Amino acid sequence: MHYYEYWSLKKAPFDNVPDPSMYVSSHTSSENAIAETLFAVEEGNECLAVIVGDVGLGKTMSLRMVIDSLNPDKYKIAYIVNPDMSFIQLLREIIGQLTGERCELKKKTDLLEAFNKLLFDSAAQGKKVVVFVDEANAMTPSNLEKMRLLTNLQPDEVNLFTIVLAGQLEFAKRLAHPKRANLFQRIGTYCTVEKIGSRELVKNYVETRLGLAGGTQKIFTDDAIDLLWEYSEHGVPRLINKICKLSLKAGETNGFREIGGEVVSQVAERFQRLNGHVAPKKTSRIAVNAETVPEPISVPVKENVIAFDGLSLAASRTPKTEPDSMEESLSETKATMQASSVLAGGEDAKIKFDPEPQASESGQPEAAQLLNPESERDLLAEMSDKPRIEQEIEIDRYQVNVNIPPEVIDEFNHSTEEHCVKLAGVLAAQTMQRYPRLTAAWGVDPLAIWSEIREVILARLRQGQNGTAR
Structure with missing residues (x-):
């Protein structure tokens, strides 16, 4: 017998799944988010709608309620539950869901053309396209910008489709960044889901x-x-x-x-x-x-x-500490790199960074010591006279001096493009592990920081192709 049958219940009442049949209207902020998002899709002629909120507050349930409220005779819907993929994969998934068939196109230009045609064909059938993206905080900054550009694929007088993005609070911070003013200004409705x-x-x-x-x-x-x-x-x-x-x-x-x-x-x-x-x-x-x-x-x-x-329930046990969030999110990348021995030189081949600053007598780190690169740079100079790359990266208010040793440069020069991207991803992950301060502040998006560091490392390595690097 199931536990809920003991209480004369027909099904589990408190499973943490976004089941619309178990929706309760007493969650006021969720009610508002549903109503405003439906307005953006059905009446407001908006190209973008956003729902943000902390973990566990009901963003996914709100999306499911919106989807269930849309008439399938009037709307074609794509629902992306995990947008942590390339833009090409994202377009293929959207097109596949909208057409009901597996999308085999591989070139970006072909996919954009197919998506544009799909918009106008749907409009001719009297239907509007709606793309829902859950966990939008997992999207890279590049993909977020490309999603914005998708909204240009429609006439000036009417929006043929609406993108609904739902994400956590760090996603809200990313949207509000001055670099994304063009995206933020296109948002028709912006809703925050809060606690009951x-x-x-x-x-x-x-x-x-x-x-x-x-x-x-x-x-x-x-x-x-x-x-x-x-x-x-x-x-x-x-x-x-x-x-x-x-x-x-x-x-x-x-x-x-x-x-x-x-x-x-x-x-x-x-x-x-x-x-x-x-x-x-x-x-x-x-x-x-x-x-x-x-x-x-x-x-x-x-x-x-x-x-x-x-x-x-009251038995006393010793708790373990929570795993590092970035280590979990990048475990697949690092495992791939380790399995293929990309870092051929072992520990010595890893990118070198300055250690975390020591605390002063007051218990607080000395401001002048934060991310001081001098000692690490001198040590690296003594280790090898081979060409290396040094790059100072500014992350938030911190300056991180990155020294890429010859072993890594050599590996980069003899790897495929895919391996180079993975290599840069591992180096970026190592940066963040050495400097937990980069993600310690409330609301910081670790994935965005990791992506930014990775892109800087990739760009710097590629710039060196006429000199000591590829």
């Missing part, structure tokens, strides 16, 4: 989802709702769903007839606050009737503990 606004709305959210799942009885007590409001960071839907789901499972395991504050408290205390969010730690998982629950963290032992099939 009050304890009463959280209660309505929980009870409505239970009702949509077939529930007819009150399951969560008032004190449980009070604690749920607190532990969910005051209304983060993803955290509400996670805590409620685990609480229902704990209640089923222990034979409870309702979920009280003690259950919610012990479940929620398995999570820690990290950068303003409640998140599970990366430790060993606990199996619960073939279902996986989030990893535990250290919590104080209580006299009354709630068990998951004999495993205590």
Whole structure:
């Protein structure tokens, strides 16, 4: 028997999936985002609409609600869930979804021509094209600019298609950058999805989802709702769903007839606050009737503990630290490079950077020491008299002195273009790993910084083709 059947429910009420049938209208900012985006598509004749918000607030659900609200007789829709691809691949995916057939075109000019023809053919059929891009923060700055240029492929008097971009807060920061003024000025509607606004709305959210799942009885007590409001960071839907789901499972395991504050408290205390969010730690998982629950963290032992099939929620364990986000996002690139031995010289062939500055007696880093390149440059000069490339990169307010050793230059000279791009990507990743300050500030987009560093390294190596480099 599924855990939700114990509570006389017909389906799981709190799965973290964008199921439109489980949408609750008490999420005011999501309601506004849906309404304004529909206006941009249906009435506003806008070429761009944007939805931004922090993780776990319901951006994807908002997109799905917009898509479900559009009449298929009037609109052709493409929905890109992972835009972390080349622009050629992105165009092929869009065209393939709009036509319902696999796109075999490979040249950019052919793809643009096919997309343009598709727009006018759809207009002739009385249909408008709408392209939805989720996780738009994963797009490279170059692809973002190319998406803007796509909006030029239509007549002046009417927009034949609308692009709807949804992304996290760092995406909002990228859009607001002066370099992207041309893109920002074309945005017709700009919506921000926020948390569920009050304890009463959280209660309505929980009870409505239970009702949509077939529930007819009150399951969560008032004190449980009070604690749920607190532990969910005051209304983060993803955290509400996670805590409620685990609480229902704990209640089923222990034979409870309702979920009280003690259950919610012990479940929620398995999570820690990290950068303003409640998140599970990366430790060993606990199996619960073939279902996986989030990893535990250290919590104080209580006299009354709630068990998951004999495993205590209050058991104390030592948490592990979160993995580095850029290391995860670039793992595939680095694994490819290691497997192909692109860095043929091993550790000594890696790009060299200055170490992080030491803290002063006050505990704060000395401003004059930040990213000081002199000692590293002198050391490299002693290591080899072969030609090397030095490049000073300005990232935000930091100056990073990049020294590319001869081994890397030689590898670049004898590699294919694809390998050169991957090599530059690995070097950019190493830069960021050596200098965590580059991504430490709130709202910084690590992918954008990585892409910027990679492009600078590539450009500098290519410039050296008439001298010591390719």
